[in-house]
Amino acid sequence: MNNQQNLLPKGWEIKTIGDVCISASSNVSQNKLADDEGDFPIFGASGLIKNVSFYHQDKPYLSIVKDGSGVGRVTKMDAFTSIIGTLQYILPKENINLDYLNYSLMSVDFKKYVAGAAIPHIYFKDYKNEPFLWMPLPEQQRIVSILDEAFAAIAKAKANAEQNLRNAKELFESFLQGVFKNGDWEKKELRELTTILGDGLHGTPEYSINGEYYFINGNNLNDGKIEFKDNTKRVNVGEFNKYKKNLTDRTILVSINGTLGNVAFYNNEKIILGKSACYFNLKENIDKSFVKYVLSSPYFIKYAHKEATGATIKNVSLKSMREFKVPFPNFKEQQTIVNQLDALRAETQKLEAVYRKKIADLEELKKSLLQKAFSGEL
Secondary structure, three states: OOHHHHOOOOOEEEEHHHHHHHEEEEOOOOHHOOOOOOOOOEOOOOOEEEOOOOOOOOOOOOEOOOOOOOOEEEEEEOOOOOEOEEEEEEEEOOOOOOOHHHHHHHHHOOOHHHHHOOOOOHHHHHHOOOOOEEHHHHHHHHHHHHHHHHHHHHHHHHHHHHHHHHHHHHHHHHHHHHHOOOOOEEEEEEEHHEEEEOEEOOOOOOEOOOOOOOEEOOHHOEEEEEEOOOOOOEOOOOHHHHHOOOOOOEEEEEEOOOOOOOEEOOOOOOEEEOOEEEEEEOOOOOHHHHHHHHHEEEHHHHHHHHOOOOOOOOEEEEHHHHHHEEEEEHHHHHHHHHHHHHHHHHHHHHHHHHHHHHHHHHHHHHHHHHHHHHHOOO
């Protein structure tokens, strides 16, 4: 810190966050706001909760999430508002520009101060010793002006990249939807195209931390592949033998509970299925990639939501799955369509990768600008 101090312009200093601002707690609990109505906004970690009859701050201020999801996120707040107890007020001292303080806190890695496994939290007493580059107010305002302009340009570029990413996804989905609108094709119920159709275990197996077999559900299915996540449970060979299904290289898995229409091929993975994963084994007269695209398309998703029961968690019955009418061109035409969709999907995935990288690069640029600003390089 002393070496950095020696390199700074005259009148600039390295202070700490605790030197330039104070924290203040809120004693407001969200569950006590139900009957309070008014004109003053009160906020939680996810944003506006409601308008109430009181406010705690009559000037703009910063809030920081101190407990739970989003811990360490700093937000600039308007005057005549309040926050609940999972957040904390950050109030600048004299000669500190609020926007400058906001940008400074944005440059802090609060993750290193997080404590608590079940409910993460941070304390001002731990991060108040973070370095703060102090300079006279006109210089603070100059830095804010530079960062405002740069961040506005980055936000515009990011919005464009995000729109292009959505466009790339929608291009494929639009083509996919159009393919299965062909009214000339014969349609056959899924039961006619399969040798077996069922779902997984309606219950909970006996888990084993060291088990070789995974207990998967519909949320493990994604774009033709089975994904094993950090929280995917395991079972031992005894549970596998008790609940295993007849899965083959002609097996397709599809989610029918919760998120509908996630699809994967079975590829000799060591798994047992939960009830949200429907499985069926295709007969030989149909291309399984063609069926994967049908089940991934708006054509199937619309049908699934129409047939689904349940207000909060949607569920499609096995009866509805068996009765789903699959467009059924001849085998050669199925393969032609699969080749076209594979090629288009590959191109759109390339575009998506480009735009995702651009979005990530823009986020890195923001971090770089903040690092330069608060090491005296601006």
